[in-house]
Amino acid sequence: xxxxxxxxxxxxxxxxxxxxxxxxxxxxxxxxxxxxxxxxxxxxxxxxxxxxxxxxxxxxxxxxxxxxxxxxxxxxxxxxxxxxxxxxxxxxxxxxxxxxxxxxxxxxxxxxxxxxxxxxxxxxxxxxxxxxxxxxxxxxxxxxxxxxxxxxxxxxxxxxxxxxxxxxxxxxxxxxxxxxxxxxxxxxxxxxxx
Amino acid sequence: xxxxxxxxxxxxxxxxxxxxxxxxxxxxxxxxxxxxxxxxxxxxxxxxxxxxxxxxxxxxxxxxxxxxxxxxxxxxxxxxxxxxxxxxxxxxxxxxxxxxxxxxxxxxxxxxxxxxxxxxxxxxxxxxxxxxxxxxxxxxxxxxxxxxxxxxxxxxxxxxxxxxxxxxxxxxxxxxxxxxxxxxxxxxxxxxxxxxxxxxxxxxxxxxxxxxxxxxxxxxxxxxxxxxxxxxxxxxxxxxxxxxxxxxxxx
Numbered sequence: 001x002x003x004x005x006x007x008x009x010x011x012x013x014x015x016x017x018x019x020x021x022x023x024x025x026x027x028x029x030x031x032x033x034x035x036x037x038x039x040x041x042x043x044x045x046x047x048x049x050x051x052x053x054x055x056x057x058x059x060x061x062x063x064x065x066x067x068x069x070x071x072x073x074x075x076x077x078x079x080x081x082x083x084x085x086x087x088x089x090x091x092x093x094x095x096x097x098x099x100x101x102x103x104x105x106x107x108x109x110x111x112x113x114x115x116x117x118x119x120x121x122x123x124x125x126x127x128x129x130x131x132x133x134x135x136x137x138x139x140x141x142x143x144x145x146x147x148x149x150x151x152x153x154x155x156x157x158x159x160x161x162x163x164x165x166x167x168x169x170x171x172x173x174x175x176x177x178x179x180x181x182x183x184x185x186x187x188x189x190x191x192x193x194x
Numbered sequence: 195x196x197x198x199x200x201x202x203x204x205x206x207x208x209x210x211x212x213x214x215x216x217x218x219x220x221x222x223x224x225x226x227x228x229x230x231x232x233x234x235x236x237x238x239x240x241x242x243x244x245x246x247x248x249x250x251x252x253x254x255x256x257x258x259x260x261x262x263x264x265x266x267x268x269x270x271x272x273x274x275x276x277x278x279x280x281x282x283x284x285x286x287x288x289x290x291x292x293x294x295x296x297x298x299x300x301x302x303x304x305x306x307x308x309x310x311x312x313x314x315x316x317x318x319x320x321x322x323x324x325x326x327x328x329x330x331x332x333x334x335x336x337x338x339x340x341x342x343x344x345x346x347x348x349x350x351x352x353x354x355x356x357x358x359x360x361x362x363x364x365x366x367x368x369x370x371x372x373x374x375x376x377x378x379x380x381x382x383x384x385x386x387x388x389x390x391x392x393x394x395x396x397x398x399x400x401x402x403x404x405x406x407x408x409x410x411x412x413x414x415x416x417x418x419x420x421x422x423x424x425x426x427x428x429x430x431x432x433x434x435x436x437x438x439x440x441x442x443x444x445x
Binding site for chain 1: 265266268270289361388390
């Protein structure tokens with residue numbers, strides 16, 4: 001199986017490569033549209049700022065390339081947010097794969113970013129096969145995806161938000177499966193089996 | 195609900211753990227990777243590696259260790275000890291660390307926090323503060339508590355957040371090593387006024403100490419070394435106890 005990881009300016013790619021390695025899967029890190037298209041699975045990770053990430057992707061034609069992918073794609077953290085229509089983070093126009101908006105956690109009361117282990121619930125879809133309701137996974141994010149029909153899992157931090165979504169071949173999680181212990185490993189395995 | 199985090203800290207020198215441990219069944223108790231894997235299996239939420247190597251090839255040795263840890267471990271980990279420039283941070287993150295902790299270098303040049311946050315995001319920038327109670331109040335100390343500064347610990351925490359820190363690792367030099375409990379007063383003061391998470395460190399002796407630092411100290415995470423290394427407190431027992439006390443933990 002050929003797994004390609006999108007290389008861009010907002011990667012936390014070492015931990016994703018390592019997590020796949022622990023599952024016995026080799027991956028290539030690439031910013032070539034052809035290489036992404038040729039892969040069996042594509043992972044779109046990310047930690048960083050939305051508008052500069054989008055500028056980087058557009059400058060290399062990767063926005064079109066990612067939108068056009070037909071094989072299973074897994075967005076992680078910023079990768080999930082970039083699949084949405086737009087983000088309040090510096091008013092970024094995103095890829096628009098799903099029509100949802102990305103919003104900032106409201107100020108006051110809770111610490112932002114939402115950092116640490118939190119639970120996922122209302123789990124639907126193949127990504128969560130074998131995962132129990134209220135399982136803990138690891139989050140680091142200051143913006144969240146609003147709810148919509150594409151949501152396949154929710155989490156709560158002050159307010160409820162979409163913690164995973166699914167639309168056709170596109171899957172995405174707000175948390176970091178590569179850093180979420182055995183639960184995260186299972187989710188990655190489920191994705192690789194799609 | 196967001197869980198309170200339990201974080202074992204491993205001191206490393208020349209790629210080996212410094213303090214001994216009496217874990218049973220470890221092939222090599224001096225190997226930080228094996229110890230880290232053990233903690234991860236037991237339910238640690240995160241790990242901190244504090245490097246005290248003083249040699250010139252420090253960065254190379256540490257990056258090599260970080261690479262090995264990153265390959266093995268599936269929970270987040272932070273690396274600290276002598277991080278003094280953006281290149282150091284880049285080297286650690288490239289090797290697979292999730293966060294770096296910055297202490298002395300941030301006091302010398304607070305803009306390092308800003309440069310780090312701009313380059314890599316504030317989520318990976320941990321400001322480590324060593325605080326000691328003096329007649330003038332809680333002051334920031336450097337170089338492992340050897341050098342006093344005029345900085346007030348709470349003020350510095352606030353400034354650090356403004357400069358770009360995404361998390362604070364607060365160590366009470368008074369409590370550290372005493373096993374008499376965390377410094378709940380100072381922790382509470384800093385944690386309730388900060389907009390970023392605070393990890394309390396120093397003084398852990400019993401499971402009650404952990405409950406106290408979460409309930410009275412409002413800490414987001416608690417870090418300890420020797421009580422874990424010497425098996426005095428097992429992480430599964432600690433977490434069951436905390437859950438019984440109504441504290442959200444990942445089990």
